[in-house]
Amino acid sequence: MTDKNRIPYKIYLEENEMPQSWYNVRADMANKPAPLLNPGTGQPLKAEELTPIFCEELVQQELDNENAYIPIPQEIRDFYRMYRPSPLVRAYCLEEKLQTPAKIYYKFEGNNTSGSHKLNSAIAQAYYAKKQGLRGVTTETGAGQWGTALSMACSYFDLDCKVYMVKVSYEQKPFRREVMRTYGASVTPSPSDTTEVGRAILKEHPGTTGSLGCAISEAVEAATKNEGYRYVLGSVLNQVLLHQSVIGLETKAALDKYGIKADMIIGCAGGGSNLGGLISPFMGEKLRGEADYQIIAVEPSSCPSFTRGTYAYDFCDTGMICPLAKMYTLGSSFIPAPNHAGGLRYHGMSPILSQLYDDGLMEARSVRQTDVFQAAETFARVEGILPAPESSHAIRAAIDEAMKCKETGEEKTIVFGLTGTGYFDMTAYEKFHNGEMENYVPSDDEIAASLARLPRLN
Ligand SMILES: *Cc1c(COP(=O)(O)O)cnc(C)c1O
16 A cells, blocks of 8 residues: 555544653653752752742753653643644655655644744743743743744733844844734833833943843843742753753654654754654653654854854853853854844754753754755645744755665654744745845854853862
8 A cells, every 4th residue: 555545644633642741752861951040159950049040840851951751731721722733744745745755744833823833832931930920921032933932822821922133133022022012922022111121222332122031031030039030941951941842752653553653853053952752752762762763953153053063051141140051062152144034043042952962862954044944845845834934944954864765765754843833933034035135144253252252160
């Protein structure tokens, strides 16, 4: 029987096949990710130092390197049921277009209004904030995907949501901003005069259009100075990868249902949360010696944390107020060129993925922006979905691998994460279509200059 008769275009799970627990890959790692450090003392942060900023239960999850399975509370699973299980799609049309013997599957996380996987963690973080009896949460957003996801989650649990949106995005992406306001969030362009740090920055740089680092600083200040508020973050942290493991668990369940064994798993990597979530259960098998997979992180060549960064302790934010994390980093002062994949413009990488990469358990490669949009267009024309620029990094690598299979005749099974849709990114598509898109690649000197400013630890 051919695959086409045996395996549907979309593999859906039943609601009762959805995971009941998240999987914590740290439990199976021999070399645990390095702990967050207090930037003042250089010592590992203790739970009580983190609870003024983050919700209590999320702090526990952040520090938990031992428990492999953490039950997903019923309230969160009820929300997940609105848009999950998400489909695992067999890309028959793309395979045909490429004339490849490879079998290509993608896990599609764009089927919710926020348009990305970020909702998987937003809903968990909002739930724990509500359970703790808090009034609201604060956060920053750049391109707007995280702010959108969080505002949806907060409206569901009736929590106040204060979003500091980088001023340039606030002005250039009015539609994202209005989606957030529709869900009841207050959206403030950053830097603003609502925080001390914002006022100081405005005084020093009156005309500034803001940065993610500056928005983080404002959101953290707003959380610590407003009674009943905590700060939440959409990527990088261990807790976020834990919540995103729902992607990988569903993917594995869907593959197992049809007896499919993946050879290769590919995902785009900004802060590492979707990739970390997608690969978690597969990496678990690899760590326990039960199976082997080739795992590939794909990043933009304009912000190449894995492929050209250094594994070292660094600040998580440009404002240098957040804890220090050991990660592959380009240095917190690295300002990536205005790349159109906003969600991949982060200087660092998840500490979990950084450790796995350093241990040789996964690979990374960087791809150029125009090649990414070319892959996005090829994909859209045959598979129908209009992919987010971030997601299209994974598409690029999947197509490249499928083309290698065409040369060698290998029938590899490739699984990649399609993290979201690109409806709010049409300016980027427009640039690509008009031939105005640039491929910026930082020089060695630029990266070295930023790395020279890494914090020094004794
Ligand atoms: C934020 C985002 C990413 C990158 O974030 P990770 O934490 O690396 O997963 C990728 N794709 C989309 C659609 C995003 O919104």
